[in-house]
Structure formats: C-alpha cells, structure tokens
Amino acid sequence: xxxxVPRPAYRAGGGRRSIVALAGALVAVFIVNSLVGLFAIDYAxxxxxxxxxxxxxxxxxxxxxxEAQVAFKIQVQEWKNLLLRGLDPADYERYMARFAEQEARxxxxxxxLRARAPGLGIDGGAIDSAIRDHALLGRRYREALGAFDPAxxxxxxxxxxxxxxxxxxxxxxxxxxxxxxxxxxxxxxxxLGAAADERYLGTRTVAIAxxxxxxxxxxxxxxxxxxxxx
Numbered sequence: 001x002x003x004x005v006p007r008p009a010y011r012a013g014g015g016r017r018s019i020v021a022l023a024g025a026l027v028a029v030f031i032v033n034s035l036v037g038l039f040a041i042d043y044a045x046x047x048x049x050x051x052x053x054x055x056x057x058x059x060x061x062x063x064x065x066x067e068a069q070v071a072f073k074i075q076v077q078e079w080k081n082l083l084l085r086g087l088d089p090a091d092y093e094r095y096m097a098r099f100a101e102q103e104a105r106x107x108x109x110x111x112x113l114r115a116r117a118p119g120l121g122i123d124g125g126a127i128d129s130a131i132r133d134h135a136l137l138g139r140r141y142r143e144a145l146g147a148f149d150p151a152x153x154x155x156x157x158x159x160x161x162x163x164x165x166x167x168x169x170x171x172x173x174x175x176x177x178x179x180x181x182x183x184x185x186x187x188x189x190x191x192l193g194a195a196a197d198e199r200y201l202g203t204r205t206v207a208i209a210x211x212x213x214x215x216x217x218x219x220x221x222x223x224x225x226x227x228x229x230x
Contacts, residue, residue: 026218028217029214029215032210032213033210033211033214036206037207039206040206043199043203051192051195054119054120054192057116057119058120058185058188060112061112061113061116061117061122061181062182062185064109065113065181065182067105067108067112068105068109068130068177068178069178071105072106072167072174073171074105075099075103075105076171078095078098078099079099082096082099083156083159083160084156086150087150087156088150092150103134106134107131107134110131110134110174111131113127113181114127120188123180126177126180127177129173130170130174130177133169137166137170140166141163145159147159
C-alpha cells in the first residue's frame with residue numbers, strides 16, 4: 001500500500017515568531033500614526049497661535065487707523081470751535097484743551113499703527129509722513145493763534161485765513177492710510193485662509209502616507225507569517 005508524501009510539520013517556534021513579527025508591525029504602525037498625529041496637533045496649534053497673533057495685530061492696526069481718521073476730524077472741528085467761541089477766556093481754555101486732547105489721540109493712533117505696520121506689510125513710510133505732517137500742523141495752528149486777540153473779534157478772521165485749508169492734505173493722507181489698512185487686512189485674511197488650507201492638505205497627505213505605510217508593514221508581516229506556515 002502506497003504511503004502518502006509526508007507533509008512538513010508546522011513548527012510552533014516559527015508560528016510564535018510570526019505572531020511576534022505581526023504584533024511588532026502593529027505596534028510600529030500604532031507608534032508611527034501616533035507620532036504623526038501628535039506632530040499634526042502640535043503643528044496646527046502653533047500655526048493657529050501665530051494666525052491668532054497676526055489677526056490680533058491686524059485688528060489693532062485697523063482700530064488705530066480708524067481712530068486716527070475720526071480723531072483728526074474732531075481735532076479740526078475743535079479748532080473751528082476755538083475760533084468761533086473762544087473770545088471768552090474760559091471758553092478759549094476749554095476748546096483749546098479739547099483741541100489738544102484730539103491732537104494727542106491722533107498722534108497716539110498713528111504711532112500705534114506705525115508700530116504694527118512692519119509685521120502686517122503696511123507701508124510705514126506713508127505713516128511716518130502723516131506723523132510728521134500732523135506734528136507740523138499742530139505747530140502751525142499754535143503759531144497762528146499768536147494773532148488771536150479775544151478783545152478783537154476781527155482777529156478770528158485773521159487767524160482763520162492764516163491756516164485755512166491746511167488740514168485737507170493730512171485729512172486725505174489719513175483717509176488713504178485707513179483705506180490702505182483695510183485693503184491690506186482683506187489681502188492678509190486671504191493669505192491666512194490659503195495658508196490654513198495648505199496646512200490642512202499637508203497634514204492630510206502625511207496622515208494618509210503614514211496610514212499606507214502602516215498597512216504595507218502589516219501586509220508584509222502577514223505575508224511573511226503565511227509563508228512560514230506554508
């Protein structure tokens with residue numbers, strides 16, 4: 001009676017090694033994916049922090065531009081109030097104080113805008129010019145007041161003629177700064193949005209690649225174990 005060809009005995013030691021290899025592959029996949037996840041979380045956190053900081057600076061710059069715009073118009077109005085109602089000494093002091101208050105608001109707002117300009121890509125040269133022109137304007141207003149005499153109502157017209165219209169170029173310049181800040185804000189928001197999309201795509205690509213690599217490792221381990229069993 002013919003005997004069948006004996007099949008090679010399955011070695012328990014080889015089976016254990018295959019199980020260990022498979023377990024090792026699974027652990028490696030888990031570690032790799034965990035590291036990728038941690039990296040993605042940390043990267044996203046840092047990027048979000050940087051974006052929030054930029055947005056905070058952007059909001060502050062827009063607020064400063066609006067503040068300068070509004071305060072300068074009020075400053076000019078207070079100058080007109082000073083000339084129209086400043087014949088009384090008490091009224092003169094009150095309106096002069098209001099004029100100086102708005103002047104300080106404009107100066108502070110322009111300085112705040114200038115400090116934030118480099119980090120936001122805003123033209124600092126235009127702001128520097130506005131700061132210089134604003135300081136010069138204040139000096140010219142005060143020099144014109146040298147001709148003001150509360151006892152002579154006609155002196156109001158003399159002072160007014162000396163400074164009439166000198167505020168308009170600076171008013172236009174500050175309006176242009178505000179418009180420029182708004183334009184830059186829109187452009188920067190688009191840039192931040194594009195950067196966020198790019199981060200998402202990059203993180204997704206890395207995650208998919210790590211997943212594919214992990215599956216490949218598991219498949220190799222399973223194939224190796226099956227080969228040893230056969």
